[in-house]
Amino acid sequence: MNHRHFKQILLANNIIPTSLSETKTALKLVRQKEKFILEDSAKALIHNKKILPIKNYYTIEQYFEEIKNITNQYYWLYIQINQFEAFLRTFVNHRMVKAYGIQWHLDPVMRDLNDFQIAEIRSIQKPSQALNSISFGTLELVFLNGSRYVNIFEKFIKKETILNANGTSKYSNKHQIKGLFSIIRNARNDICHHRRIGESIKTNPKYTKQRMSKSDVVNALNDLKILLEYDDRFDVQSIKLKYRSI
Numbered sequence: 414m415n416h417r418h419f420k421q422i423l424l425a426n427n428i429i430p431t432s433l434s435e436t437k438t439a440l441k442l443v444r445q446k447e448k449f450i451l452e453d454s455a456k457a458l459i460h461n462k463k464i465l466p467i468k469n470y471y472t473i474e475q476y477f478e479e480i481k482n483i484t485n486q487y488y489w490l491y492i493q494i495n496q497f498e499a500f501l502r503t504f505v506n507h508r509m510v511k512a513y514g515i516q517w518h519l520d521p522v523m524r525d526l527n528d529f530q531i532a533e534i535r536s537i538q539k540p541s542q543a544l545n546s547i548s549f550g551t552l553e554l555v556f557l558n559g560s561r562y563v564n565i566f567e568k569f570i571k572k573e574t575i576l577n578a579n580g581t582s583k584y585s586n587k588h589q590i591k592g593l594f595s596i597i598r599n600a601r602n603d604i605c606h607h608r609r610i611g612e613s614i615k616t617n618p619k620y621t622k623q624r625m626s627k628s629d630v631v632n633a634l635n636d637l638k639i640l641l642e643y644d645d646r647f648d649v650q651s652i653k654l655k656y657r658s659i
Contacts, residue, residue: 419443426455429470439473446480449603450487453627454479483627485654487604490630494601496648497634498549504641505555505566506541512565518543525559526551549601553594562587570640584640593640596633 419440423429430436443451458464458471458479509517518540523529528551529543537543544552556566570590572582584590638645 422448422451422455423476426459427466427470428455428458428473428476430473435473439476442477442480446484447487447603449627450480450483454483456626457483481654481656485652486627488654489652490600490627490634491604492649492652493634494597494604494630497597497638497643498552498601500643501556501641502541502544502552504569505552506544508565508569509555509561510540516540522559522561523555526554549598553598557587557591557594569642571642572640574639575636584636590640593633593637596629597637600630 422443423439430439454476458476461479464471464475464479513520513522516538517523518529518537519535528534528547534543534546537546544555547555556562567587570584572584575583577583584593637643
């Protein structure tokens with residue numbers, strides 16, 4: 414991240430370093446932290462009614478505290494996404510076993526996915542192990558592509574549990590479900606692999622780094638959990654990160 418990003422994120426939000434030392438520290442910060450986190454921290458700072466600017470400006474120290482809070486939330490989000498992914502892999506495997514047998518990963522129904530044609534996958538005897546060897550993006554395609562979605566998974570989606578104001582289902586078709594998965598995949602790839610937010614989706618401009626926020630991810634994840642009857646009683650309930658003083 415360069416000086417231009419520094420100005421965009423800090424100066425544009427009235428976060429002003431007051432010395433050369435603070436400027437250097439802030440520049441190190443923007444080189445090490447994800448822009449996704451830095452932007453959300455700036456938003457959290459200026460919308461936090463308990464944090465008041467000093468002479469119309471926010472201090473670097475105030476911003477650092479918000480970054481700590483937001484970073485903690487992102488690690489928490491990372492854990493939530495991973496817990497959902499573990500559930501989804503089991504969800505997919507159980508229903509595919511029931512429909513196509515205990516070696517469904519070798520069935521002709523999987524020929525549309527290149528990952529299931531490679532020798533390493535085809536040599537695996539248990540489908541659960543094969544499923545755990547593929548990326549989240551391919552897992553998404555197992556769920557959404559072709560006849561598998563219509564014949565296997567769609568009937569398990571509780572569309573009646575999330576309604577619009579007029580009483581109609583908020584997620585009434587596969588395209589809308591795919592949109593939720595796109596948000597989760599994008600955030601998962603970025604958070605887990607330290608990519609710039611939006612880089613892992615090239616085909617859906619709605620979820621680029623300019624328009625996607627943590628709340629979009631949280632809302633999409635919560636809706637998917639409801640639609641698939643995910644039970645969050647078994648989730649990790651809290652985490653606490655520790656930081657060295659700056």
